[in-house]
Structures are given as C-alpha cells and as structure tokens.
Amino acid sequence: MSFDHIRSWFELEEINEQQERTITFYENEIKQLEQENVELKEELKLLKQRLEEINDNETTTTLP
Numbered sequence: 001m002s003f004d005h006i007r008s009w010f011e012l013e014e015i016n017e018q019q020e021r022t023i024t025f026y027e028n029e030i031k032q033l034e035q036e037n038v039e040l041k042e043e044l045k046l047l048k049q050r051l052e053e054i055n056d057n058e059t060t061t062t063l064p
Contacts, residue, residue, distance in 0.1 A: 007015075
C-alpha cells in the first residue's frame with residue numbers, strides 16, 4: 001500500500017488558502033456586480049419615465 005497520493009498538511013493548507021483567496025475575490029466581484037445591477041435598474045427606471053413623459057407630451061401636442 002502506497003501513500004504517495006496523500007498530501008502533506010502544508011500542501012493542504014496552501015490549497016485551502018488559495019481557495020479562500022479565490023472565494024474572497026469572487027465574493028467581491030459579486031458584490032460589485034450586484035451594485036452595478038442596482039444602478040442599472042435605477043437608470044432604466046429613469047429612462048422609462050423620461051420616455052413616458054416624451055410620449056405623453058407628444059400625445060398632448062398632437063391632439064387637435
């Protein structure tokens with residue numbers, strides 16, 4: 001029976017730290033994207049309101 005496939009504690013610790021850094025990186029990336037999403041939704045809402053105002057103004061000005 002060979003134990004060559006068993007990693008040392010040091011190797012496992014390195015792998016764990018690398019994975020934790022990766023997780024932290026992606027958590028931050030997700031937070032940033034969520035914030036961007038909120039901002040884009042707000043911008044979309046404002047643009048829709050402007051479009052409705054423009055359409056309302058066109059409707060009232062074209063009426064006889």
